[in-house]
Amino acid sequence: SMQKPMPSGLQTNEYADAQLQEIVRKMRERATIYKEKLKDPVLSSPEGSPTASPSKKKPPPPPKEEKKEEKKEDAEAKPEEDHYCDMLCCKFKKPPLKKYMEYLQLPDSIDSYTDRRYVAWLMLVTIAYNWNCWFIPLRFVFPYQTPSNTIYWFIVDILCDICYLCDLLIFQPRVQFLKGGDIISDKVEMKKFYHSSMKFRLDVISVLPFDILYFFFGFNPAFRANRMLKHNTFFEFNDRLEAILDKAYIYRVIRTTGYLLFILHVNACLYYWASDYEGLGSTRWVYDGKGNMYLRCYYWAVRTLITIGGLPEPQTLFEIVFQLLNFFLGVFVFSSLIGQMRDVIGAATAGQNYYRSCMDNTVSYMNTYSIPKVVQNRVRTWYEYTWDSQGMLDESELLEQMPTKMQLAVAIDVNFAIVNKVDLFKASSFTGQCRNGCDTQMIYDMLLRLKSIVYLPGDFVCKKGEIGREMYIIKQGEVQVLGGPDGTKVLVTLRAGAVFGEISLLAAGGGNRRTADVVAHGFANLFILDKKTLNEILVHYPDSEKLLMKKAKVLLKTKGKPAPGPPVQQPRGLASIFGQKQETPKLFKAMLGGKGREGLAKLLQLKREQDIQQSKQKQRKSKEKSKQTKTLKESKDKIHFTKTLRASDLLILSNKPEEEEAKPVKPTAPSAPPVEKAEPNADAKPQPAVMHRGTSKESLIISMSPSPRAGEGEILKVEVKEKKKK
Numbered sequence: 001s002m003q004k005p006m007p008s009g010l011q012t013n014e015y016a017d018a019q020l021q022e023i024v025r026k027m028r029e030r031a032t033i034y035k036e037k038l039k040d041p042v043l044s045s046p047e048g049s050p051t052a053s054p055s056k057k058k059p060p061p062p063p064k065e066e067k068k069e070e071k072k073e074d075a076e077a078k079p080e081e082d083h084y085c086d087m088l089c090c091k092f093k094k095p096p097l098k099k100y101m102e103y104l105q106l107p108d109s110i111d112s113y114t115d116r117r118y119v120a121w122l123m124l125v126t127i128a129y130n131w132n133c134w135f136i137p138l139r140f141v142f143p144y145q146t147p148s149n150t151i152y153w154f155i156v157d158i159l160c161d162i163c164y165l166c167d168l169l170i171f172q173p174r175v176q177f178l179k180g181g182d183i184i185s186d187k188v189e190m191k192k193f194y195h196s197s198m199k200f201r202l203d204v205i206s207v208l209p210f211d212i213l214y215f216f217f218g219f220n221p222a223f224r225a226n227r228m229l230k231h232n233t234f235f236e237f238n239d240r241l242e243a244i245l246d247k248a249y250i251y252r253v254i255r256t257t258g259y260l261l262f263i264l265h266v267n268a269c270l271y272y273w274a275s276d277y278e279g280l281g282s283t284r285w286v287y288d289g290k291g292n293m294y295l296r297c298y299y300w301a302v303r304t305l306i307t308i309g310g311l312p313e314p315q316t317l318f319e320i321v322f323q324l325l326n327f328f329l330g331v332f333v334f335s336s337l338i339g340q341m342r343d344v345i346g347a348a349t350a351g352q353n354y355y356r357s358c359m360d361n362t363v364s365y366m367n368t369y370s371i372p373k374v375v376q377n378r379v380r381t382w383y384e385y386t387w388d389s390q391g392m393l394d395e396s397e398l399l400e401q402m403p404t405k406m407q408l409a410v411a412i413d414v415n416f417a418i419v420n421k422v423d424l425f426k427a428s429s430f431t432g433q434c435r436n437g438c439d440t441q442m443i444y445d446m447l448l449r450l451k452s453i454v455y456l457p458g459d460f461v462c463k464k465g466e467i468g469r470e471m472y473i474i475k476q477g478e479v480q481v482l483g484g485p486d487g488t489k490v491l492v493t494l495r496a497g498a499v500f501g502e503i504s505l506l507a508a509g510g511g512n513r514r515t516a517d518v519v520a521h522g523f524a525n526l527f528i529l530d531k532k533t534l535n536e537i538l539v540h541y542p543d544s545e546k547l548l549m550k551k552a553k554v555l556l557k558t559k560g561k562p563a564p565g566p567p568v569q570q571p572r573g574l575a576s577i578f579g580q581k582q583e584t585p586k587l588f589k590a591m592l593g594g595k596g597r598e599g600l601a602k603l604l605q606l607k608r609e610q611d612i613q614q615s616k617q618k619q620r621k622s623k624e625k626s627k628q629t630k631t632l633k634e635s636k637d638k639i640h641f642t643k644t645l646r647a648s649d650l651l652i653l654s655n656k657p658e659e660e661e662a663k664p665v666k667p668t669a670p671s672a673p674p675v676e677k678a679e680p681n682a683d684a685k686p687q688p689a690v691m692h693r694g695t696s697k698e699s700l701i702i703s704m705s706p707s708p709r710a711g712e713g714e715i716l717k718v719e720v721k722e723k724k725k726k
Helices: 014-039 061-081 097-104 116-141 150-174 187-195 198-206 210-217 221-229 231-244 248-278 293-305 317-348 350-368 373-390 395-399 404-419 440-447 531-538 542-559 586-592 597-635
Strands: 084-087 090-093 177-179 182-184 451-455 460-462 470-476 479-483 489-494 517-520 524-530 660-663 692-694 698-706 714-722
Touching: 116 150, 116 221, 116 231, 116 248, 150 187, 150 198, 150 221, 177 187, 182 187, 187 198, 198 221, 198 231, 210 221, 231 248, 248 293, 248 317, 293 317, 317 350, 350 373, 373 451, 395 404, 404 440, 404 470, 440 531, 460 470, 524 531, 531 542
Parallel strands: none
Antiparallel strands: 084 090, 177 182, 451 524, 460 517, 470 524, 479 489, 479 517, 660 692, 698 714
16 A cells, blocks of 8 residues: 655755745835835836847848948958058058058048148148248349259249149139038039139239240249239138147247248348449448348348338438338338237237236235235135136136037037936936936036036035035045044045035935035035026926936935944843843933933933922921911910820810810821811811810810822811800
8 A cells, every 4th residue: 555645745846946936036026116116106207118138039131241241341351451561670560552542532622621631731832822922032133043053943933833733723623612601512613613703813813824934034033923922822821720720829929920021021122122223332321242142131121120220321312212111111010010919919818818807806805805814815826726727717708609509519528428427417328318317418408507616725615514405526636525523534535527416406305414524635626516507407308307306316225324333232241131221212312302411411400490399389388387377376366275286186175164074085087297287178078086175155176187189288177166055
């Protein structure tokens, strides 16, 4: 017969048991999540639903073909990338010639504002233009061009003419232009626009081959004077170069100085031509032909044009007219150049002058109101550091001149990486709706509202107990979080990129209080975003507001928890037998209104007040007792007590002493302390014991009975009754 196994011997599958426990755990977690969503509607904000598992998706065939094509392209590109050059026993990697050609290849249209290659070409044409401007008058006047070196001058002239022709035929017809706000990049339209401009006409005149006249009149540089008409390219190069330079004022100063030197150069050429016309060395005023002819004439031109004086007096009429015209021209040109130089330097130092003006006005204000020197020094330090660090006092003033889109572009490049580090606004992409994050456009709007503030060493960024209404992002420098019993212990040091105070932006009830002091360790530049600004932005982004509230609650749970206290020590020795002491009841704590020494002092004060009140009550009772005794004596002055009354005695005295008879009666009332009060009491009706001392028509009944009120002793009763007739 088969024996049935006992129930205690049942065997379970460990794998199945583990799977069941895992399912139960997941179901509990799911139930907890749904409970939280039912309790808090903010947590159930609409979010993207999870996608299906990738294992169920089958990749479509087109991506495979694309991948194959990409692999083929990579395989083809690999041999092209590996180009090496053996040089001096070393192997250098060099890019292929194809890349050079692609870079040097001219585009179909040229953007004159952003294309650096076009600026480089303009510089080459400008060099050719300056060659013609400086050396054509020099070669025409001074005898520097001789038959022995004519070939060299001719070669350089040909190179300059080639630059002119390339610019006329290749580059200028490709330059884009604006028409009705649109950028025109069509080849036909660009050619038509260039051919219809004045610049094209001057360029054509500047390349006319008057050099052919060399064969008829010899190599005279005057036939190349038309090359100096290409001045539009020179000024265009100046504008484009200033637009791409970091410190354009330096180039402006150099350019203005070049104008002055060129005018002096032309004047020196005119002086040599006038001396040659009058005859070299014919008078004291003309050039005598000694020394370096160009330097001597240039020296004379400088002294004349700048009106220094000290020159020989002109002798002939021609010399006098020439000198007068030179003086008039010198005054006009020199004053114009000096004014232009002043404007250039003034524009270069406009920011510095504004900074000095603001600082001087602030110092004057502080001196007027007798501000302490310590505060004045801190204000000066703030001005100097702010100017040295960012080159201006307020960055927002510069950005306000730009359109909103440009402000946003600058703000994204400068501040987006910093704001993206904040857990409250952290995003996973730069476009569209961020995954588990806020709307990117909302973050862009917030970037435009950030304010930059500089804190000096030792400045309090926020203090303990303050209501937090701002969030701080450290742009540059360090701040220290202070704590401890005296508030001077450095708990943590935050550096560039750190964020603090972000939970205060979405805290309910006007913000939460700061739990510690935050002090600038050195010079610290912080970005600040206040609660009011964020609320103005969130009005337009309700979905982001829900997500931010959700994130704020999660951060409050993680960051807002108090720090764990020290571990509780277990009692040792005999103390472990009695167990841990129970906590003082909360009602008793509320009654004391304090803890520690403060509560004990209040308890002692209450005890003193109670003792004083009890002593006052005793004094009042003694006064009432003496008053009652006096009243009793006045009302019954015929009564004589023959013995001391006790608490248990009761006597009946007669008014006639000759008829007295003593009849003792046992007392029924218990013994009590001496009488304290004598007043009728209707509630308490004790049965008094009577002792007769005689016969009389009237009887006096005196009785003592306990008071119904606690703490008042006993009551003395006195009654006068008339005897009944038998």
